Amino acid sequence: MNAVDIITRKRDGLELTEEEIKFFVNGYTKGDIPDYQAAAWCMAVYFQGMTDAEATTLTLTMARSGDTLDLHQIAPFVVDKHSTGGVGDKTTLVVAPLVACHGLPVGKMSGRGLGFSGGTIDKLESIRGFNVSLTTEEFMEMLARHGIVVSGQSADLAPADGKFYALRDVTATVESLPLIAASIMSKKIAAGADAIVLDVKVGRGAFMHTVEDAEALARLMVSIGRGVGRKVAAVLSDMNQPLGQAVGNALEVKEAIETLHGRGPADFRDHCLTIAGKMVELAGKAASLDEARQMMARSLDSGQAWDKFVEWITAQGGDRTQLEQPDLLPAAPLVETVTAPRAGYVALVDAAEVGKTGVDLGAGRRKKGDPIDYGVGIIVHAKVGDRLSQGDPLFTIHASDRQKLSAARQRLLAAVEWSDTPVAAPPHTIKIIE
Numbered sequence: 001m002n003a004v005d006i007i008t009r010k011r012d013g014l015e016l017t018e019e020e021i022k023f024f025v026n027g028y029t030k031g032d033i034p035d036y037q038a039a040a041w042c043m044a045v046y047f048q049g050m051t052d053a054e055a056t057t058l059t060l061t062m063a064r065s066g067d068t069l070d071l072h073q074i075a076p077f078v079v080d081k082h083s084t085g086g087v088g089d090k091t092t093l094v095v096a097p098l099v100a101c102h103g104l105p106v107g108k109m110s111g112r113g114l115g116f117s118g119g120t121i122d123k124l125e126s127i128r129g130f131n132v133s134l135t136t137e138e139f140m141e142m143l144a145r146h147g148i149v150v151s152g153q154s155a156d157l158a159p160a161d162g163k164f165y166a167l168r169d170v171t172a173t174v175e176s177l178p179l180i181a182a183s184i185m186s187k188k189i190a191a192g193a194d195a196i197v198l199d200v201k202v203g204r205g206a207f208m209h210t211v212e213d214a215e216a217l218a219r220l221m222v223s224i225g226r227g228v229g230r231k232v233a234a235v236l237s238d239m240n241q242p243l244g245q246a247v248g249n250a251l252e253v254k255e256a257i258e259t260l261h262g263r264g265p266a267d268f269r270d271h272c273l274t275i276a277g278k279m280v281e282l283a284g285k286a287a288s289l290d291e292a293r294q295m296m297a298r299s300l301d302s303g304q305a306w307d308k309f310v311e312w313i314t315a316q317g318g319d320r321t322q323l324e325q326p327d328l329l330p331a332a333p334l335v336e337t338v339t340a341p342r343a344g345y346v347a348l349v350d351a352a353e354v355g356k357t358g359v360d361l362g363a364g365r366r367k368k369g370d371p372i373d374y375g376v377g378i379i380v381h382a383k384v385g386d387r388l389s390q391g392d393p394l395f396t397i398h399a400s401d402r403q404k405l406s407a408a409r410q411r412l413l414a415a416v417e418w419s420d421t422p423v424a425a426p427p428h429t430i431k432i433i434e
């Protein structure tokens with residue numbers, strides 16, 4: 001068996017055997033197969049797809065590339081969530097402490113930015129000192145002591161996903177249903193949670209553009225999770241426009257802090273209540289999603305979730321003063337507000353264009369290992385359905401240099417579509433798959 005034959009068979013649309021998938025994934029993880037062959041293989045999978053059996057083998061092989069945690073010695077029931085990737089998606093920063101403050105342990109592995117979508121790990125790293133590279137022992141200890149832990153892929157936990165993820169990010173191979181399913185579910189299986197809520201995004205700023213594709217992804221992930229004895233539910237939500245207002249690492253941390261203080265944009269708060277509520281409901285702590293959402297709303301407004309957030313971030317090494325004074329988080333030197341060039345109803349704020357503008361400003365990577373500029377990004381002031389007058393604030397750009405700022409201004413203005421007649425605000429939650 002050799003890598004070239006396996007790439008060729010996938011390129012030609014053949015179904016790979018379990019042995020071939022294991023050979024390729026383990027070989028790449030150990031460093032025996034180089035990046036260029038793994039990139040060619042990912043591209044072949046992108047074009048040819050995988051059967052459900054191949055995707056399941058890929059997921060389990062990636063999950064078992066490192067430790068697979070059994071958390072039951074620490075807690076009888078641990079919950080987790082994962083997003084398929086979107087723009088302005090800082091949900092974990094709010095949802096993890098919101099659920100954990102109810103005594104329900106949250107143990108989670110997250111990822112870095114992927115393509116134009118941001119990643120929780122990059123956002124968390126914008127907080128000085130926050131440690132995302134935990135060993136298995138550290139992960140377990142955090143969970144036992146604080147009932148909350150968020151780590152990146154490491155040499156111990158899903159190392160195969162760590163390598164494929166960084167490669168896909170810069171080889172235009174992110175938007176592949178089996179590669180996304182395997183990436184997400186391998187992390188979830190390795191991290192050991194009993195119940196998982198999948199936050200599946202649909203639309204321009206998501207990797208799945210149609211409800212049908214998003215549903216197929218959700219069903220595959222739910223079936224892989226159930227196959228290994230986990231409780232799984234998927235929430236499909238709209239990602240044609242960014243979630244909340246902030247796009248960019250430190251800006252998103254600030255918005256999460258606002259939300260944890262009972263403020264924050266309405267759509268983002270509502271999304272957090274649904275995802276957290278579903279986690280609590282799956283764990284059997286509420287009889288219905290409505291009841292769970294009400295519990296979650298009370299904990300946001302009472303400051304209970306905020307207290308848990310501070311406990312979590314500081315326990316993982318993060319600087320408390322930056323949480324209490326968010327102005328001390330990384331900030332860009334240039335800040336400019338772009339105003340509406342005309343009056344009218346906002347018909348579209350293209351999330352993919354906003355996300356790509358964020359990457360252009362330095363909030364994401366173009367090549368493996370590129371440094372991130374934590375302070376840059378965009379505040380999106382308008383939502384679809386809003387009526388604006390000419391000159392109203394549309395975006396605020398946070399940039400590191402004038403050239404990037406001016407390019408961002410052009411790109412963002414082109415990302416907005418207008419209507420002279422009223423536009424209905426689109427529903428945010430599309431459907432829930434149990």
Ligand code: URA
Pocket residue numbers: 083084085110111114174179180181183184187
């Ligand atoms: N999140 C992941 O962890 N992996 C993907 O491929 C997409 C989103």
